[in-house]
Amino acid sequence: MAAIEMQPPRLTVGPFAWLRKNLFSTWYNVLLTFLALGLLYALLRPAIQWSLTEARWGVIPANLTLFMVGQYPREQLWRVWLSIYLLGALLGLSWGIWKDAARGFALIALGAGLAFALIGLLLNSNVWMHWLLAVALLLGCYALGRILTARIGSIMILAWLLYFPLVILLIAGSRFIPFFSPVPANAWGGLLLTLMITIIGNVTSLPLGILLALGRRSKLPIVRYFSIGYIELIRGVPLVSVLFMAYLLVPLFLPSDVPQPDTVIRAIIGFILFEAAYQAENVRGGLQAVPRGQYEAAQALGLSGPLTLSLIILPQALRAVIPAIFNSFISLFKDTSLVAIIGLFDILRIGRSVLAQSDWLGTHREVFLFAFVIYWVFNLAFTYGSRRMEEALGVGTR
Amino acid sequence: MSDNDTSQEIIICRDVHKWFDNFHVLKGIHLNVKKGEVIVIFGPSGSGKSTFIRCINRLEEHQKGQIIVDGLELGNDIRNIEKIRQEVGMVFQQFNLFPHLTVIQNIMLAPLWVRRTPKQLSRDQAMQLLRRVGIPEQAEKYPAQLSGGQQQRVAIARALAMQPKIMLFDEPTSALDPEMIKEVLDVMIELAKSGMTIVAVTHEMGFARAVANRMIFFDKGEIIEQGTPKQIFENPQSDRTKLFLSQILRH
Secondary structure, three states: OOOOOOOOOOOOOOHHHHHHHHOOOOHHHHHHHHHHHHHHHHHHHHHHHHHHHHOOOOHHHHOHHHHHHEOOOHHHHHHHHHHHHHHHHHHHHHHHHHOHHHHHHHHHHHHHHHHHHHHHHHOOOOHHHHHHHHHHHHHHHHHHHHHHHHHHHHHHHHHHHHHHHHHHHHHHOOOOOOOOOOOOHHHEOHHHHHHHHHHHHHHHHHHHHHHHHHHHOOOOHHHHHHHHHHHHHHHOOOHHHHHHHHHHHHHHHOOOOOOOOOHHHHHHHHHHHHHHHHHHHHHHHHHHHOOHHHHHHHHHOOOOHHHHHHHHHHHHHHHHOHHHHHHHHHHHHHHHHHHHHHOOOEHHHHHHHHHOOHHHOOOHHHHHHHHHHHHHHHHHHHHHHHHHHHHHHOOOOO | OOOOOOOOEEEEEEEEEEEEOOEEEEEEEEEEEEOOOEEEEEOOOOOOHHHHHHHHOOOOOOOEEEEEEOOEEOOOOHHHHHHHHHHEEEEOOOOOOOOOOOHHHHHHHHHHHOOOOOHHHHHHHHHHHHHHOOOHHHOOOOHHHOOHHHHHHHHHHHHHOOOOOEEEEEOOOOOOOHHHHHHHHHHHHHHHHOOOEEEEEOOOHHHHHHHOOEEEEEEOOEEEEEEOHHHHHHOOOOHHHHHHHHHHHOO
């Protein structure tokens, strides 16, 4: 009965096999390859030439701190570094504990940290020490996480949930906490501002979106109509108008004896309100994907409504729409560039102010290419990390 | 099991009616089930038999009449309903396992969250149940990695984990490939012999013959005929029963 054991056919791998298969498989493919290379060279040659000879890249290192944190008080920068250390430690722990699900993000952070350290060294700046420390923390906590194993998985989720408010507190400060004197939100700028809006906006709007999605399916007419009305209202207007509305109207909703919130806070409120409507629609799609039998099985076991929702329905619904949710995260990240219209200095607007410096007149290309690359690299990294996470979480679902 | 003991009726249905919009699905069902009894309900599709057993744990609402399970009446009081559901296990045609949880997590879920059983204890009990249904080695797999028959056995173990007084089976073998039907029926037969009260909608006449105390023939929302397997198979009274039996037993 023994069947003959056979090796699977040998796969051709490696860069040369790939080149041969995709670029040089036939004579006309060879021709096309060279034609395309020639065309690319003709198109890119001026750009490459410019970037190597004419471009004044000095504008970037000269203003790097400005690009990164805007007007954030320089003597308080250690609070930004502290947030980065914490992020490294948390990512390392998550990597050690959750393995595959967090590996993508951890590896990206590791690579980024090392790259930044190298850039710091090249620029003769002392930031390389900070980045190396963050990388060391990441690796150390990874080792620690492997020892602790999955036992503290739920504590990790809590730690992540606490991390974001904690970072806001670190960055913003408060007069009630020693050593963390308040930094007015209007002093946040550059990449720091962009990331703060992205993080606070996304972390807050997702739970709101989940509530709205559940509200839209509620049996109570008031809740249902409110949710539908809200979602359709927000989805029917452009983000710019929501930002203006938040800027102009938030003060009206607050009693006059309360200090008026900073423009940044108003902008963040605008983003949260806007993004929640979109996340609600994402989540609704996920809820619809959960078969009726799942509700019935949970009910038949005697699970209450809230338990059914939190243990059975939402985990499946959210998992089904992770790509859509992450997609909205990325949209919000890019949309933060709109805060310039209500007078905030995100990384793009900082670029414009740098151009006004007399030393760096006419460096438009350099500055905007830099901003372009920053956005692109962050999105690329995030996309990579989230795709790894999707794959890891997909285990067990059909 | 004792046929003349009327004090131990665990399910009492009196004149149960249900409509889907204008369609009258259940037309006055009277049925009492004693503790330890094994009831097989059969009949043509669309006869209301599935709807009826789904009324017993209120996955469907009845609109007229009375259903009393283990001394509690099913009404609009959600606490009563949840209490009854904890005492009534159900096994579905499509298994309905939770795909995002492993086999053992599927089984531990309800004891852990509803009964508040300590984690280690519910894990031990879950493993014991997996051994009882014959697949302890699958504990850490996800449902999608199991065959249909194995999934249905996990579903039975999941229902048993709540230590229910009654088990409802809604066509448990209809979605299975033929070679897997037996492994599920074996578990059901073992369960019936252990003294569990069972109400099963099924066309597995071998199962009925082996363990049923009573068989009930449903058609067009009514109970047409009931009796012991011997009476039903050897001497059916109604023409509709005879016709239906001849159709399903022909092969």
